[in-house]
Amino acid sequence: MSQQSLLFKKEGRIFRLCLYLGWSLLACSLSEARFGESPFSLNSEAEFLSSESQALDVSLWRVGGTVGAPLYVNDGQVIALSASYERTHLSWDDEQIAYFDTLEEMKLSVFTLHTLSDWKVLTISSINSIAEEGVSVQRALSYSGIYGGWYDAWETLKLGLGIGYSTQHDEATSIFPILFLDWEFMENWTITTRPTPGTRFGPGVSVMYEQSEQLKWFLGARYLNEEYLLKDGDTFSYEATRFFMTAKYFLTEQLSLSGTAGVNIGGALEWDELTIDLDPSPFIAVDLSWDF
Numbered sequence: 001m002s003q004q005s006l007l008f009k010k011e012g013r014i015f016r017l018c019l020y021l022g023w024s025l026l027a028c029s030l031s032e033a034r035f036g037e038s039p040f041s042l043n044s045e046a047e048f049l050s051s052e053s054q055a056l057d058v059s060l061w062r063v064g065g066t067v068g069a070p071l072y073v074n075d076g077q078v079i080a081l082s083a084s085y086e087r088t089h090l091s092w093d094d095e096q097i098a099y100f101d102t103l104e105e106m107k108l109s110v111f112t113l114h115t116l117s118d119w120k121v122l123t124i125s126s127i128n129s130i131a132e133e134g135v136s137v138q139r140a141l142s143y144s145g146i147y148g149g150w151y152d153a154w155e156t157l158k159l160g161l162g163i164g165y166s167t168q169h170d171e172a173t174s175i176f177p178i179l180f181l182d183w184e185f186m187e188n189w190t191i192t193t194r195p196t197p198g199t200r201f202g203p204g205v206s207v208m209y210e211q212s213e214q215l216k217w218f219l220g221a222r223y224l225n226e227e228y229l230l231k232d233g234d235t236f237s238y239e240a241t242r243f244f245m246t247a248k249y250f251l252t253e254q255l256s257l258s259g260t261a262g263v264n265i266g267g268a269l270e271w272d273e274l275t276i277d278l279d280p281s282p283f284i285a286v287d288l289s290w291d292f
Contacts, residue, residue, distance in 0.1 A: 039066070039067070039068045039289065039290075039291050040065075040066070040067050040068075040289070040290045040291075041065060041066045041067075041287060041288060041289040041290070042063075042064075042065045042287070042288045043062070043063070043064050043065065043066075043086075043285065043286070043287045043288075044061075044062065044063045044064075044285065044286050044287075045060075045061075045062040045063075045200070045283065045284070045285035045286075046059065046060070046061055046062075046283060046284055046285075047059065047060040047062075047264065047281060047282075047283040048281055048282055048283070049264075049267065049269070049278050049281045050278065050279050050281060051276050051277060051278050051279060052279055053277065054276055054277075056093070056276060057092075057093040058090055058091065058092050058093065058269075059090070059091040060088055060089070060090055061088070061089045061091070062086055062087070062088045062089075063086070063087055064084065064085055064086030064087060064105070065084065065085060065086075066082065066083070066084040067082070067083055067084075068080055068081065068082040068083075069081055076113075076114070076115030077112075077113070077114055077115070078111070078112065078113040079110070079111070079112050080110070080111045080112075080113075081108075081109070081110055081111075082107075082108075082109045082110075082111065083106075083107065083108050083109075084105075084106070084107045085104070085105070085106050085107075086104070086105040087102065087103070087104055087105075087133075088102070088103040088104075088105075089101060089102055090102070090103070100132050100230055100231070100236065102132065102133035103130075103131070103132055103133065103228045103236070104129070104130075104131060104132075104133050105128075105129070105130045105228075106128065106129045106130075106137070107126055107127070107128050107129075108126065108127045108128075109124055109125065109126040109127075110124070110125050110126075111123070111124050112124075118151055118152045119149055119150070119151050119152075120149055120150055120152075121148075121149040122146070122147075122148055122149060122150075122162070123145070123146065123147050124144075124145065124146040125143075125144075125145050126143065126144045126145070127141065127142075127143060128141070128142045128143070128144065129141055129142075130142065130226075130227065130228055130229065131228055131229040131230070132228055132229065132230045132231050132236070134231055135229055135230070135231055139229070140229045142166065142167050142168060143166065143167045144164065144165065144166035144167070145164060145165050145166075146162060146163075146164040146178065147162055147163055147164070148160055148161060148162015148163065148164075148178045148180065149161070149162065150180045150182075156183065156184035156185075157182070157183045157184075158180065158181070158182040158183075159180065159181060160178070160179070160180030160181075161177070161178060161179060161180070162177070162178035162180070163175065163176070163177060163178060164176050164177075164178055168227075179193065180193055180194075181193045181205075182194060188209060188210040188211075189207065189208070189209055189210075190207070190208045190210075191205065191206070191207050191208075192205070192206060192207075192208060193205050194206075196208075196218045196220055196222070196244070196246050196260075197218070197246060197248045197256070197258040197260075197287055197289065200222070200224055200242070200285075202222045202223050202224045202225070202242075203222070203223050204220055204221050204222030204223060204242075205220055205221065206218045206219060206220025206221075206222075206246075207219050207220060213250070214249060214250045215247065215248070215249050215250075216247075216248045217245070217246070217247055217248075218244075218245065218246040218247075218248070219244075219245050219246075220243075220244060221241060221242065221243050221244075222241075222242045222244070223239075223240075223241050223242070224238070224239060224240050224241075224242055224264075225237070225238070225239040226238050226239075230271065234271055234272055235270075235271065236269070236270070236271040237268075237269070237270045237271065238267070238268075238269055238270075239266075239267065239268050240264035240265065240266060240267035240268070240278070240281075241264070241265045241266050241267075242262055242263075242264050242265075242283070243262050243263055243264075243265065244260050244261065244262030245260070245261060245262060246258055246259070246260040247259050247260075254290060254291045255288075255289070255290050256288075256289045256290075257286070257287070257288055257289075258285075258286065258287040258288075258289070259284075259285070259286055260283075260284065260285040260286070260287075261282070261283070261284050261285075262282070262283060263280050263281065263282055263283070264278070264280065264281045264282075264283060265280050267279075267280075267281060
């Protein structure tokens with residue numbers, strides 16, 4: 001395998017773990033707002049990838065859902081369970097290289113939140129199966145953990161640090177730092193590292209404008225890196241930097257609909273010792289969330 005491919009895989013392990021960072025920061029926001037309820041969401045996304053230099057076009061169509069439920073809530077102490085499933089279909093224009101077309105991602109996570117005066121401490125433990133359809137769950141299992149907390153420095157500023165780990169398909173273990181920021185720098189304007197509704201999880205930053213109680217706007221960037229175990233034992237990796245705009249509208253107090261559009265920059269696909277650099281590519285996504 002080339003040195004470039006080895007470097008890609010090494011970086012991929014690090015950044016893929018940051019997807020779990022996204023989960024932890026989402027858990028932070030949910031736990032503060034309404035962790036006593038059970039969130040449910042459905043999401044769908046379409047990406048249109050191309051590489052002019054290598055005459056490749058491939059479309060990614062994703063559909064998935066998440067459900068969560070509190071197991072214990074008492075005086076600032078919370079234990080909650082979350083499960084998610086996502087299915088990705090790849091439509092290749094070149095049938096000669098289309099030897100896989102369906103990928104699956106399953107996650108089961110346990111969250112705990114402890115409130116200590118102005119501090120909140122969060123832990124998350126996850127069991128994951130991220131692989132091509134047909135790969136057994138036992139073979140595709142990986143594990144991850146997040147340990148961190150944040151401090152309410154001011155009424156409008158929250159700062160936090162943490163550490164996380166994850167095992168990989170090649171049995172390597174990676175450790176990475178976590179930074180949490182949530183700052184309302186102007187009335188109705190907030191800069192945050194939390195995940196944005198309607199976008200995929202990954203390290204990034206966005207600016208939120210709260211136009212009204214019903215409508216919120218997000219503008220930001222996020223790094224994506226996803227790695228799937230294939231039937232032949234190799235891995236399929238996809239990375240990109242995503243620039244996006246999201247509108248989130250509350251249909252009712254409990255039901256919200258998010259629409260997202262943007263472009264992926266600096267993308268790359270890798271599998272079977274092959275690396276394909278992608279041209280800037282558009283994507284669209286919708287997300288329906290219900291808290292009951």
